[in-house]
Amino acid sequence: MLEYDIVVIGGGPAGLAAAIKAKDNGIDSILVLEREVKLGGILNQCIHNGFGLHTFKEELTGPEYAQRFIDMVSERNIEYKLNTMVLDITKDKMITAVNGDDGILIIKAKAIILAMGCRERPRGAINIPGSRSAGIYTAGTAQKFVNIDGYMPGRQVVILGSGDIGLIMARRMTLEGAKVKAVVELMPYSSGLRRNIAQCLDDYNIPLKLSHTIIDIKGKERVEGVTIAQVDKNRKVIKGTEEYIPCDTLLLSVGLLPENELSRKASVELSKITGGPIVDDNLETNIDGIFACGNVLHVHDLVDYVTEESYHAGEEAAQYVKGRVKAVKKTEIEVSGGVRYSVPKYVNPDNINNFVNVRFRVDTTYKDVFVSVYFDQVRVMHIKKRVMAPGEMETVKLTKSMFEVHKDVSKILIRLEEE
């Protein structure tokens, strides 16, 4: 049996940042477990630019951003194992993993940082009717084929869902010579970043069909075409709006799911809304000494925020190993009026050194609204927002002084208000 102070599950941006910060906070016994052949996670296939503006004040591509963290891990001699699949974790922080060199590994950790990321919703999760022909991929799979393996998955493409990976792939496939005929979105708005609509679709005149869905896929061996149709307010197909689009490839960009099978095995309590663990302001789950950060906690739209969050998790895990006691006093953060969830879900007022960032998403698009934060009945924050959309994660910063003024706060509420 191996023993480590901190074991980090996942060597993507979240896991690497957490490991780096744990090391910088005085923990030497750290192991990162990664199932892929390389560190860096999904960033390795995200070759577009736009990463790192917050973290490094410059615009990097995914692989460049990842490499900076891989270098920091090497400089600090942090141990890691590649090609290693974690099979099980328990609430007593026993980890079972397997790889080709070591066989089965049993590892005992004082603290675990969950950083497994998320995965794409596949076709099976959304019930599209039609043939089970070849040529249907998730956008991320297509991205790996093109950007890492150097293969084009098709030439005539329709994309279902307007998540960021779908938008990025619409441009990528176009640059590689494919014809992207349409991006079809069920909702009346895109879940992707607005900049990606502008620079990935508008730049290349790729039509975005909002309030549309795919109602049939034609083709026995290979996709030959899809039938799309408009939907009404209740997302029901409007008869007579059907349109057939010939294509050989259908890409799905229909959402990401935090990958929490392992968390469940350790009895970590999960949120029904985010699909990720419920955590306090230390990013600690309901299980003592198990922390979570990055897309396994909730799906982010910016890796910079993943890094920031994961630094925090690494720091807190280090404090835990050094003997910090789990927070007992907890104030719940409630959400309403258009706010779907918050991460963290609990804060411990005595614990806040400087500030705590609370991230959240809204349920639909809004114009000219206010984000309000209440400490019990008192409104402590009231910020005007010109545009809000579910695709864009929001942050409110709760400061130490707010908690000093409202010493016995029993409930914090975040909501949207019209005025």
Place this chain on the structure above:
Amino acid sequence: MEIRELVCIGCPVGCSLKVTLQDGKALKVNGNNCKIGEQYGINECTNPKRIVTSTVAVEGGEERVVPVKTEKDIPKGKIFDVIEELKKIKMKAPVYISDIVIENVSGTGVNIIATKNNKKI
């Protein structure tokens, strides 16, 4: 006077910009939260530019392609010229981050550089 509405692509915040134009000249930019937005608003209405990212074939490396980018943004109208040039190239492993892949691509005065390490196998 004409007002053009844009979404800034300078960073993922995606500010809604309003650019006031007169005789093809950008007079002022509203709605931006930083200098990048102001510059983007002006450029987009006068000389739109983009960073281009793609891949180039690699021989003898751990992966068949290496991702690349234009070191700076290039005129939007040159994007497909750049892509054509990239398709003609085959590099030999190893390739390292920041290696120059093409100098002065398509006469833009901008270099193409590698954005990932690709070790020799």
